[in-house]
Amino acid sequence: MFTTAAGPCALHQQLRSFGNAWIEDNLLTPVVSLRGAGLQFGKRVLWAGLDLDINPGEFFAVLGPNGSGKTSFLKVLLGLQELHSGTVSLGGHPVERGSKRIGYIPQQKSFAPDTPLRARDLVGLGIDGHRWGMRLGAARVNRRVDELLDLVGASDYSNVPVGLLSGGEQQRLRAAQALATDPQVLLCDEPLLSLDLHHQQGVSALINRQCHERNSAVVFVTHEINPVIDYVDRVLYLAGGRFRVGTPQEVMTTDVLSELYNSHVEVIHANGRIVVVGLPDATTHFHDDAHPTAGEDF
Amino acid sequence: MDLGSILQTIFNFENYGELLALVQNSIWAGAVLGLLGGLVGTFVMKRDLAFAVHGISELSFAGAAFALLIGADIIFGSLAGSVAAALLLGLMGVRARDKNSIIGVIMPFGLGLGILFLALYEGRAANKFGLLTGQIVSVDTVQLQALAGTAVVVMIALAAIWRPLSFASGDPEMAEARGVPVRGLAIGFMVMLGVSVALSIQIVGALLVLALLITPAAAALRVTTSPRLVVLLSVAFAVSATVGGILLALGSRIPISPYVTTLSFLIYVVCRVIGSVRAKRGLMGRVTREAAPAAAA
Numbered sequence: 001m002f003t004t005a006a007g008p009c010a011l012h013q014q015l016r017s018f019g020n021a022w023i024e025d026n027l028l029t030p031v032v033s034l035r036g037a038g039l040q041f042g043k044r045v046l047w048a049g050l051d052l053d054i055n056p057g058e059f060f061a062v063l064g065p066n067g068s069g070k071t072s073f074l075k076v077l078l079g080l081q082e083l084h085s086g087t088v089s090l091g092g093h094p095v096e097r098g099s100k101r102i103g104y105i106p107q108q109k110s111f112a113p114d115t116p117l118r119a120r121d122l123v124g125l126g127i128d129g130h131r132w133g134m135r136l137g138a139a140r141v142n143r144r145v146d147e148l149l150d151l152v153g154a155s156d157y158s159n160v161p162v163g164l165l166s167g168g169e170q171q172r173l174r175a176a177q178a179l180a181t182d183p184q185v186l187l188c189d190e191p192l193l194s195l196d197l198h199h200q201q202g203v204s205a206l207i208n209r210q211c212h213e214r215n216s217a218v219v220f221v222t223h224e225i226n227p228v229i230d231y232v233d234r235v236l237y238l239a240g241g242r243f244r245v246g247t248p249q250e251v252m253t254t255d256v257l258s259e260l261y262n263s264h265v266e267v268i269h270a271n272g273r274i275v276v277v278g279l280p281d282a283t284t285h286f287h288d289d290a291h292p293t294a295g296e297d298f
Numbered sequence: 299m300d301l302g303s304i305l306q307t308i309f310n311f312e313n314y315g316e317l318l319a320l321v322q323n324s325i326w327a328g329a330v331l332g333l334l335g336g337l338v339g340t341f342v343m344k345r346d347l348a349f350a351v352h353g354i355s356e357l358s359f360a361g362a363a364f365a366l367l368i369g370a371d372i373i374f375g376s377l378a379g380s381v382a383a384a385l386l387l388g389l390m391g392v393r394a395r396d397k398n399s400i401i402g403v404i405m406p407f408g409l410g411l412g413i414l415f416l417a418l419y420e421g422r423a424a425n426k427f428g429l430l431t432g433q434i435v436s437v438d439t440v441q442l443q444a445l446a447g448t449a450v451v452v453m454i455a456l457a458a459i460w461r462p463l464s465f466a467s468g469d470p471e472m473a474e475a476r477g478v479p480v481r482g483l484a485i486g487f488m489v490m491l492g493v494s495v496a497l498s499i500q501i502v503g504a505l506l507v508l509a510l511l512i513t514p515a516a517a518a519l520r521v522t523t524s525p526r527l528v529v530l531l532s533v534a535f536a537v538s539a540t541v542g543g544i545l546l547a548l549g550s551r552i553p554i555s556p557y558v559t560t561l562s563f564l565i566y567v568v569c570r571v572i573g574s575v576r577a578k579r580g581l582m583g584r585v586t587r588e589a590a591p592a593a594a595a
Contacts, residue, residue, distance in 0.1 A: 078475050079477075080474065080475070096477075097477040098475070098476045098477010098478065099477070102475075104472070104475040104476075106471055106472065106475070109471070114519070115468065116343070116344060116468070116519050116523050116525065116528055117468045117469070117523065117525070118523050118524065118583065121468070121523075121524075121525055122468070122469060125461075125464065125465045125468065125469055125472070125473075126472070126476075128461065129461055129462065129464065129465030129469075129473065129476065129478070130461075130462060130465065130473070130476045130477055130478050131461055131462070132458060132459065132461065132462060133457065133458055133460065133461060134457055134460040134461060135461055155585070156584060156585040156586075157583070157584050157585070158583075159583030159584075160582050160583045160584050161523045161582060161583075164582055174472075177472065
């Protein structure tokens with residue numbers, strides 16, 4: 001029903017023209033690959049027949065209203081949720097829980113003020129917390145923690161208990177945790193939610209840097225495309241059991257979204273931002289996450 | 299009984315040297331339990347299981363009372379009770395609120411069962427009382443070896459899952475995404491907790507297990523957030539409380555638990571005061587730079 005556009009990234013086309021086998025293998029093989037993928041809970045189909053390739057260095061946004069299966073899409077890639085139909089592979093291998101190829105940035109969720117973890121401990125857990133036994137090479141881990149804290153600009157509060165940090169600071173630590181293994185894919189689940197504008201920009205720029213400098217693919221689940229509009233290469237828009245994949249210009253239009261939502265939705269492009277007016281989702285119920293709903297700008 | 303003679307009863311150091319030689323095993327037992335309690339306690343705090351410890355100890359008490367009644371081994375009885383309770387909590391209570399209500403339900407049930415068994419028991423009254431308030435004087439070498447051996451097994455198991463357990467306790471969502479078997483670790487830790495509770499009951503009794511498994515770690519967390527320092531302090535506090543309590547209790551005919559719990563409590567109060575004074579004046583580790591717009595973030 002809907003087609004999948006190939007990654008439009010100019011770099012990829014340029015590299016392809018070299019015809020270099022190494023580059024083909026390492027840079028151009030899709031990192032994430034879904035074929036005929038479908039997910040449903042009971043009789044409710046979230047999405048079905050999804051064919052999708054996400055390339056290295058691509059910033060891929062997943063958009064849609066609540067309950068459209070955005071987070072479930074991430075859970076499939078994390079290996080925490082089985083597909084109802086079709087296949088999914090990551091770097092050419094079937095997905096598995098705890099894969100080193102994946103970095104994960106969850107929604108910001110505050111820690112209790114007395115959580116017995118400092119910023120550096122949280123990042124340290126991202127490096128080797130999944131291994132058995134006790135930590136032996138502490139000096140090596142500490143050096144890596146310092147590097148990562150520096151990378152995300154969190155060095156100044158490395159010894160502060162995480163529960164005393166602001167939401168934006170905590171999300172920087174999440175980014176540091178996620179980058180610990182230098183992942184091929186960075187999965188972000190609404191990482192900007194509940195952050196102020198300043199921190200939204202900081203955290204999204206950080207993620208974009210990993211995408212471009214380290215050539216990681218970024219899968220970015222979000223309510224709002226505007227904070228990352230300058231970075232996004234392609235979007236997957238999920239709504240009403242249907243989906244559409246393409247560049248923001250192709251997908252974020254009045255026609256496409258009206259078709260997806262099965263009701264008239266107005267999309268306005270202004271000053272490089274995109275405003276969606278008349279979302280059925282926004283007018284029928286309030287979100288449970290206290291997100292601004294009326295006249296929501298996507 | 300005037301105040302003087304009460305004090306005399308509480309603190310009596312006559313023939314202290316001779317007594318000390320007699321209770322060497324007890325002191326070692328206290329040290330082993332302090333070490334174990336200090337280690338396990340840090341995870342009890344991190345995982346918010348203080349109430350669970352109480353619930354487990356009541357069922358452990360019921361198990362021990364039943365063993366006493368039928369003439370079986372008391373240690374085995376208390377182990378069976380506490381491991382059963384720990385497994386039950388580990389398997390059933392995933393959400394914190396649910397877990398607390400389950401504990402609230404089984405705790406009085408366990409205590410009631412224990413009292414029933416003790417009421418049916420017709421042996422020495424001191425045996426009954428010991429289960430609730432602890433007895434330390436009569437630890438023989440065989441008991442000490444069994445105690446130390448079990449404690450070592452628990453500590454080795456704890457060391458083996460230390461890192462992923464820390465991850466799963468402090469940051470469960472992330473740990474799950476990184477492939478840490480969060481649920482399996484939770485159940486595994488509950489079993490270790492159950493065994494630790496059963497061992498501690500031998501010394502401080504069912505009612506006062508919290509003083510060994512919670513207070514030292516809670517005190518340590520008041521003064522530091524460094525994971526390594528928390529463990530070291532927690533162990534130091536727990537060992538001081540148990541060994542110190544035994545030493546103070548030696549000459550008197552009072553059970554050791556009031557000594558252990560009072561020491562433990564005093565350590566906690568001091569740590570709490572230090573912690574709050576520090577929180578008031580300190581930056582909590584934040585580095586401020588002159589140029590940076592005042593730690594606004």
